[in-house]
Amino acid sequence: MYKSGKERFEKAGIDIYFPSKIEIEEDNNKIVVFRKALMCDVKSLYNLFSEYSKAGEMLPRSMIDIYVHLRDYYIAEIETEGEEGGGYELVGACALSIVWENLAEIRSLAVKKPYTRKKIGTELIRKCLIEANFFKISKIFALTYKPQFFIANGFKIIEKSELPHKIWSDCINCVKFPDCDETAVMIEP
Numbered sequence: 061m062y063k064s065g066k067e068r069f070e071k072a073g074i075d076i077y078f079p080s081k082i083e084i085e086e087d088n089n090k091i092v093v094f095r096k097a098l099m100c101d102v103k104s105l106y107n108l109f110s111e112y113s114k115a116g117e118m119l120p121r122s123m124i125d126i127y128v129h130l131r132d133y134y135i136a137e138i139e140t141e142g143e144e145g146g147g148y149e150l151v152g153a154c155a156l157s158i159v160w161e162n163l164a165e166i167r168s169l170a171v172k173k174p175y176t177r178k179k180i181g182t183e184l185i186r187k188c189l190i191e192a193n194f195f196k197i198s199k200i201f202a203l204t205y206k207p208q209f210f211i212a213n214g215f216k217i218i219e220k221s222e223l224p225h226k227i228w229s230d231c232i233n234c235v236k237f238p239d240c241d242e243t244a245v246m247i248e249p
């Protein structure tokens with residue numbers, strides 16, 4: 061039996077679809093807002109991922125890939141001040157992709173350089189885990205070059221072979237296939 065959609069939304073949906081905030085004390089108490097991505101974020105997402113993929117720190121993401129998976133993304137943004145008036149700067153992103161009945165993947169996690177080590181990545185992961193819980197998904201994995209970040213967030217290293225064959229369909233399109241040098245990590249909160 062399902063609980064009513066309304067009840068589930070009230071319990072968890074608020075966290076998924078409404079923004080949360082953290083404050084960066086060491087940076088003049090700047091407020092970082094976390095929300096679902098919108099169409100206006102696509103170019104900033106592309107630029108963020110391109111910077112890191114050129115440096116070999118993450119796999120490249122094409123514009124089409126970002127559009128197709130846009131609803132999977134959370135973004136982090138900071139209000140900026142400038143001579144031409146204020147605006148918002150996208151400083152981080154992370155996607156939760158549902159893979160199977162009880163399995164989801166954290167993909168495309170990145171935080172802009174001057175803003176790393178300020179717990180922005182941690183909050184992006186938290187949003188994804190809340191959403192996974194909303195969908196009653198209890199296994200969340202990632203393939204990563206930064207296992208230490210995931211371990212700090214409660215993930216454990218696993219053998220890639222523990223992941224179902226279903227996920228390898230994505231890997232076939234990867235530039236690194238079949239020589240994957242990422243580490244598989246999993247959390248079952």
Ligand SMILES: CC(C)(COP(=O)(O)OP(=O)(O)OC[C@H]1O[C@@H](n2cnc3c(N)ncnc32)[C@H](O)[C@@H]1OP(=O)(O)O)[C@@H](O)C(=O)NCCC(=O)NCCS
Binds near residue numbers: 177182
């Ligand atoms: C990895 C990344 C997303 C981390 O984001 P972040 O906002 O800097 O991470 P947080 O501040 O939330 O870090 C939380 C903890 O994770 C660990 N951690 C974070 N980055 C780490 C790193 N580069 N190496 C080792 N541990 C790290 C630390 O324990 C950290 O706590 P501490 O700062 O108190 O020591 C960010 O460095 C990044 O975008 N890197 C480039 C792209 C990338 O590698 N993406 C991941 C591919 S899956």
